[in-house]
Amino acid sequence: MIRWLLLILGGALLGGIVHLASVIILPRTATQDAYARLAPIAPVNSVVALPVPTPEKAVMPFMDPAFASAICLYDLSQGPLKLTVPVSPAYTSVSFYTRSNVAYYAINDRAAGRRVIELDLMTTAQHDQVPEDEEVTAADRLIVESPTPTGIIAIRAMAPEPGLMRVAQGTVAASKCVTQAEPARPQRK
Amino acid sequence: MRLLFGTLFGLAIAAAVGLGLTYYALAHGTSFGGLAIEGWTAWPKTGTVDADPYARASISRTGRLPTAMGDGVSFSLKSDDDGKALDGRCEVVVAGITPVARFWTLTLYNADGGLVANSTNRYGFTSQEIVRRSDGSFEIVVAPRANSGNWLPTGGVDRYELVLRLYDTAVGVATKAGREIPMPDVTTRSCP
Numbered sequence: 092m093i094r095w096l097l098l099i100l101g102g103a104l105l106g107g108i109v110h111l112a113s114v115i116i117l118p119r120t121a122t123q124d125a126y127a128r129l130a131p132i133a134p135v136n137s138v139v140a141l142p143v144p145t146p147e148k149a150v151m152p153f154m155d156p157a158f159a160s161a162i163c164l165y166d167l168s169q170g171p172l173k174l175t176v177p178v179s180p181a182y183t184s185v186s187f188y189t190r191s192n193v194a195y196y197a198i199n200d201r202a203a204g205r206r207v208i209e210l211d212l213m214t215t216a217q218h219d220q221v222p223e224d225e226e227v228t229a230a231d232r233l234i235v236e237s238p239t240p241t242g243i244i245a246i247r248a249m250a251p252e253p254g255l256m257r258v259a260q261g262t263v264a265a266s267k268c269v270t271q272a273e274p275a276r277p278q279r280k
Numbered sequence: 281m282r283l284l285f286g287t288l289f290g291l292a293i294a295a296a297v298g299l300g301l302t303y304y305a306l307a308h309g310t311s312f313g314g315l316a317i318e319g320w321t322a323w324p325k326t327g328t329v330d331a332d333p334y335a336r337a338s339i340s341r342t343g344r345l346p347t348a349m350g351d352g353v354s355f356s357l358k359s360d361d362d363g364k365a366l367d368g369r370c371e372v373v374v375a376g377i378t379p380v381a382r383f384w385t386l387t388l389y390n391a392d393g394g395l396v397a398n399s400t401n402r403y404g405f406t407s408q409e410i411v412r413r414s415d416g417s418f419e420i421v422v423a424p425r426a427n428s429g430n431w432l433p434t435g436g437v438d439r440y441e442l443v444l445r446l447y448d449t450a451v452g453v454a455t456k457a458g459r460e461i462p463m464p465d466v467t468t469r470s471c472p
Contacts, residue, residue, distance in 0.1 A: 102293025109298025152393025
């Protein structure tokens with residue numbers, strides 16, 4: 092009797108470990124996560140406009156139907172990325188996600204404070220290579236560090252009324268994400 | 281022989297308990313650091329790199345991209361103020377005001393996070409579309425049949441979820457429930 096109770100107790104304890112392990116492993120094994128849904132329709136390092144969600148078809152669940160959105164799946168292995176997003180009349184935001192769909196940075200039109208949101212996305216290693224004097228001269232240049240070499244940029248513009256959806260779609264479609272060549276290393280003697 | 285059976289029994293219990301807990305936690309959207317105000321719940325941390333393993337697993341499993349901190353915060357609601365599950369066959373009134381934000385949207389989703397088909401192609405309201413009372417508060421009627429004023433059609437689905445997204449807002453990780461963040465009241469007015 093005690094033997095079985097001990098087995099049940101041991102099993103339950105081991106079950107706790109199984110539970111924690113499965114929760115942690117799940118994001119690495121998910122086949123229907125946002126990145127996997129977007130990868131077939133979006134070539135890497137270019138902006139692709141997403142269709143506005145409808146009851147019949149939506150690229151991802153829980154998309155806000157009041158927004159026009161576009162995404163850029165990025166790969167920084169070829170060098171940093173330059174992102175340019177024109178600002179729509181209502182509300183425009185750019186959110187950055189890692190390969191495992193975790194948001195690590197977001198900026199909106201008001202925080203950017205300009206008519207165009209312009210920024211450079213690079214890995215920490217690439218940021219370290221940017222010559223210091225260049226960083227000083229380009230003080231108004233916004234640099235975002237990506238924790239992973241690949242990930243997702245979501246560009247979203249609001250259409251406060253259905254009639255303004257065209258304008259919002261035009262805004263996100265005019266965005267660009269372009270790979271820049273590695274910055275030339277200064278020659279040292 | 282007894283040792284073998286005992287070990288197998290223990291392992292079977294471990295697998296059942298472990299995977300059962302995981303399924304339960306993800307199906308019910310369990311995550312730490314939830315901000316619950318009058319039934320509306322948001323997980324501001326889910327939109328940051330501090331997202332806990334449960335939030336990460338849930339994001340991967342559903343396939344959504346969470347609203348990032350710095351963009352906004354999204355509150356979801358599955359039952360009215362009396363704790364009754366939101367029913368698409370009933371007439372539900374969402375009334376009051378929202379916390380301060382530059383824009384907000386209120387959207388109706390089915391259990392899978394999809395939009396619900398209806399004759400007017402209306403899936404939600406934005407803060408600019410809404411018709412308000414003279415004091416700035418609003419009233420939205422969520423019902424299967426047409427209503428005057430702000431009517432959000434349910435398409436007659438059994439269960440639905442309302443998501444209120446605040447964009448460019450101060451509400452976030454540091455926010456605590458209180459008078460500074462008033463959420464709209466949700467009451468079921470009539471059921472067939």
